[in-house]
Amino acid sequence: MAPESLSPQKQSAETSTHDGRVPVLLPLPFAGAFEYRSAIALQPGDIVAVPLGRKDIFGCVWDRESTVPAYMAPPPVPPVDERRLKAVIRRLEVSPLPQELRHFIEWVAAYTLNPPGLVLATALKQHTQLPPKAVLGWVRTEKPLDDVRLTPARQSVLQALGDEPKSSAFLAHESGASTAVIRGLAGTGLIKEAPLLVGASFAQPQPDYAQPALSEEQEDVAQGLRSMVAAERFAVALLEGVTGSGKTEVYFEAVAACLRRGQQVLVLLPEIALSTQWTERFRRRFGVEPALWHSDLGQKRRRETWFAVADGSAKVIVGARSALFLPFETIGLIIVDEEHETSFKQEEGVTYHGRDMAVVRGRLAKAPVILVSATPSLETLANADAGRYQHFLLTSRHGGARLPDVTLLDLREDGPARGQFLAPRLCAAVKETLAAGEQAMLFLNRRGYAPLTLCRTCGHRMQCPNCTTWLVEHRNRGILTCHHCGHTEGIPKACPECDQEETLVPIGPGIERVTEEARECFPEARILVMSSDTLGSAAATAEAVRQITDGEVDLIIGTQIVAKGWHFPRLTLVGVVDSDLGLGGGDLRAAERTVQLLHQVAGRAGRAERPGRVMLQSYVTEHPVMEALASHDFEAFIEQETAQRKPGFWPPYGRLAALIISADSADVADSLAAEIARVAPVQDGIQVLGPAPAPLSVLRGRHRRRLLLKTVRGLAVQPIVRDWLSHVKAKGSARIDVDVDPISFL
Incomplete structure (x- = not known):
């Protein structure tokens, strides 16, 4: 509640402060x-x-x-x-x-x-800090030498100084004198402190440093993007292209056009891990590295970057979604790479979607926005189909490379042996690939050793005490952990329920378990595991990418991180261990997310001269997602998904807002949810679903209930929700969170 002496400010047309x-x-x-x-x-x-x-x-x-x-x-x-x-x-x-x-x-x-x-x-956060302090050195004064005793050491310092300021370290190295001699010379008045003439913190990208040789199709699209930049007005374009079609090189041409106009560029990436290879590609094209903005930067570097953005000296900034809040001086272009990625949605605190807010920032700055993806979101495709966004297509891989062949492995007919998770045909393909001196990848979007641990005697399942979720076994660290709240405990020797020893068994595969099996199947292979558990920093990711690129790795085993926009020329085989993993749970976007993720994973194979192939292990090979992946027919899948969503006004053909009620007890959460439901809006074009327990009905010790407001597309949800919640008030431990345009339904 606001202090008694203060009051929220009324909106008015006044902008001056002349009234005090x-x-x-x-x-x-x-x-x-x-x-x-x-x-x-x-x-x-x-x-x-x-x-x-x-x-x-x-x-x-x-x-x-x-x-x-x-x-x-x-x-x-x-x-x-x-x-x-x-x-x-x-x-x-x-x-x-x-x-x-x-x-x-x-x-x-x-x-x-x-x-x-x-x-x-x-x-x-950065506004309340002073700009980085200037580094001081020494410069010659106009005081004559007559009245000063000059020792040989002092003379050497003056000779080394020259006409421009020099640091103490430089003078000591060049003259051979100690820093005490330099300070003594300053005491005579012959030299004084002065800011060093250092180069800019961020070197300036050169738009014509290394112009690429584009194909005819790429050049046509690049010219369209250059025209958007030249127009210097707000517009949005979707750049859609198959994996390996050179989308990055094409939108680099828009970046170059913006730099020639002296304007700044913001590029958003869904994962900071991507910045390693992306930055190297940028350096090869523009001669220097861009400015980075993400949570892993040190405080000093963040401060330097913030002020460089504010004064315009940082011309190209690549970063996470929070880079949208930087104080650009003259922003002329915004690019959202992999725009379909759900990680652009901020789920904690202020819930906003980085892609959608990038469009808002572009509109306010009167700057063009380019959304880039091989598998665009339905929301973006709907805007392109309606003519709100321009639509540019790259239909073929660059340099003559072709799309990989995709094979569906039906585990109902040709599954792995009991207790194993790699089908015989997949194992044979990996051995064949490694024997040819090429690289292979196994993908499973599940961290740890096993997603569930249970007692084979009494059936007890190891569950998080704070959340309604199973504890994941991480055998390498000897722990069970919750990936939602972070609760961790050791792996017990006896079942907590029946006290029987040696009865707890892992159920299902995680990436650690697949790695264990791979080491048995391919004992000679040099294996690298890529997951958030093994790559804890940007430096670790960069080193992993280097090892793969330099051919020091034969078999890559990874979680979702390997699905990003990596370019590994030697990688020719991708095997997906569990293609069905994302299809369950009743999520509105489950099929869309799965086809996007697996298409991205498949796109890592055969990106250079060597042809690639993909093997998808599945128990539902007849599912539309699997058929779309096998045929490379993303458009047919979108048509089918659209036909399912349109009649019920599900996004992008309608609007959603989620109300999440949480409290310390189930009774309080139920009571507040019921009260909110009683005053729910009733009018044409509106439907309220719930209340119901959230899929994660207990999270971090709080009981959660959900209501979902669904409207036809022409209705704005903000005034509806604001009026709705004005009739209720959360008390005690209860809280009401609103998520406009929700992505996650947990």
């Missing part, structure tokens, strides 16, 4: 900006220190005029009495928050129904 009242948005979950008194002139965007209760806090002077569409804007609140206003403490001597970024923050908050202060917190 200023709206200040705080990085906290309040409904809007608070009013303060200010004796100093402040402008929207200024970062200020203000009192909040008994604490001082940094905030941003906010605009009085909202740019959010009226239907999404929260209701105005009357201003507070002037006598109750508190005063701004001071203004920070840092760069103001740019207007375009403030509008973006406001828009994200309104669209996702999140408090604007929480969205501001994403962008404000």
